[in-house]
Amino acid sequence: MRLDETTLPVYAKGAAILGAGGGGSTRPGLLAALETVEEKGPVEVISLDDVPDDELIVPAGLMGSPNVSQEKLGNPEMGAWMRDILERETGKRVCAFMPAEIAGQNALAPVIWGAHTGLPVVDADGMGRAFPEAQMFSMNVAGVSPSPSALIDERGHKVMLRNLDALRHERCARSMVVAFGGSAGNALYVCTGAQARTAVIAGSVTRALRIGQVLADAPADRIRALLDHLGGQVIITGKVSDIERHTSGGFVRGHALIDGVGVDSGRLVRIEIQNENLIVLEEGGVLVSVPDIITLLDTQTGDVIFTETIRYGQRGTLVAFPSPDIWRTPEGLALVAPRAFGYDFDYEPLELLTLSRNGEER
């Protein structure tokens, strides 16, 4: 399987859906990726099974605030810089990149780095969606260390972190990202093929491609087709009546209010944001929360509205899909449940929450 000028736009659409509003708007990343494959040729997508036991997979993406990464021009050399630092530090050969998170711009950056280094991309990722913090990886659940980790910016500033546990790595890498101006390329949780087979979420690239294909094949009612494909639900259809957003500590934080229209007229929901859509509240109650995937779609086009592109007055349909299985385990929930983000309530799966509120499927 290859990512080329035909498949990349499909892949980008699907990865946007999985991003829970995060990972960064796909538009600049897709343009850069298309330009790259035009110049360098398509990027091979390999199966996890194809990675030799002792060679390295490099999970990589952009760390920081997506509203900053949108405005920083990337440098295609970043992938080679990451690879060189990590090969020197580990003494092992890097054989492929992997999207750290299968989400928005972050699904595309590793493709660009793969094209420029001549390395393939593994059909997998470390989140099955996007999360804002660097301890929130399936590789962390599996006991893989986040370091050696490489932080690199577009001007060639390079930092290698070593021997840091997951929370300390998040704290140290985040401060460095802030010092770098709010966004940087990050390669972390580097693992051998043998480790990766029990630590990463397999099939993520093909999952994004399939979602993109569902959207492409169903122009009539794209949102309905998507919900059917992913087992998702509409939370509310409405318009953005308020958006408060600020860049702080290497994140975008804030909230958006959605005023219901049509059948949802009279309802008002609040989306809590930290890079991703974390929580949806209505009348003080929780409608849906992380790790379930909460994505705001343009009601007319079905396109994703990313957290950094929400604007007052947009017509949006807020949808939610079940979380990847790993995040519903006790080990997963310890890292990504609402309490991990400072909220004082437990996670309940989407299926229970919304059904109990509406009494029936919408």
Added chain:
Amino acid sequence: MRLDETTLPVYAKGAAILGAGGGGSTRPGLLAALETVEEKGPVEVISLDDVPDDELIVPAGLMGSPNVSQEKLGNPEMGAWMRDILERETGKRVCAFMPAEIAGQNALAPVIWGAHTGLPVVDADGMGRAFPEAQMFSMNVAGVSPSPSALIDERGHKVMLRNLDALRHERCARSMVVAFGGSAGNALYVCTGAQARTAVIAGSVTRALRIGQVLADAPADRIRALLDHLGGQVIITGKVSDIERHTSGGFVRGHALIDGVGVDSGRLVRIEIQNENLIVLEEGGVLVSVPDIITLLDTQTGDVIFTETIRYGQRGTLVAFPSPDIWRTPEGLALVAPRAFGYDFDYEPLELLTLSRNGEER
């Protein structure tokens, strides 16, 4: 020449004087250094001329806030960790440590790391005193890059920074130090023997030893002997009537007020502090400023009162010595004059400032 249980206390006394109140109180560092040489044997001090052209000197010390480094127990392995990271990154052999700054605790830490790695210490340093920020090195004046630079804490957390110019290195390393808890070991401006011969301040270890010896040989009027040896002046003799000090952004910042006693009765001076004593003000005028070396001494014992150990009511004699020559050049002043610390006035050498005020030598 060797640093052993006899010479280390002499060296520590001298380095404290050169520190301008910074570099960290010598007491814990001296105890640790004495314990180390007892266990590992003395540390050889080699001349800059003895370093092979193509082998590396590692300037090293503790970066951050001295009131934090005082309370963190060091780990003797830190030197080996620095050496290993830098050898792997550069492909060259490390042949010696060098005090990054010949000041307080920072004059002693590289001796401990030398003892534990079996490496000598070079008779030189990068400041000829202490300064708070990592662009303020003679190696920066000479065009040596601050990176590859290694930041390491006592628990083995390791960060390598690469390809950063001096100001960006300061900013990035400082944020990492804050994320590490306020203090970390730092090896930076690593240079070959050939580079070092035109980039570092030669003879600093022997200079500190000579100062320590002057103090040891003149117990009767130690402060007078010191002033004669260094060509220094008394600014004021008095007592500490106010101290404001806070830890912020990886520095100790604040000010102290000294109320004159005896011949200075009725006078009041203010010391501005950023890790080091930067500026002395009286009645709105500048008495003396960086890069001249401003050191507060205990009036009775002649011991240095470090910026993090100034306390209300202490009897102190504030003295100042001429800056190392390099900092009085235009290139040096661009990095360390009062304006480099945000003050809105130019540097005037100590000799002019104080003489014009007093009309005669005190």
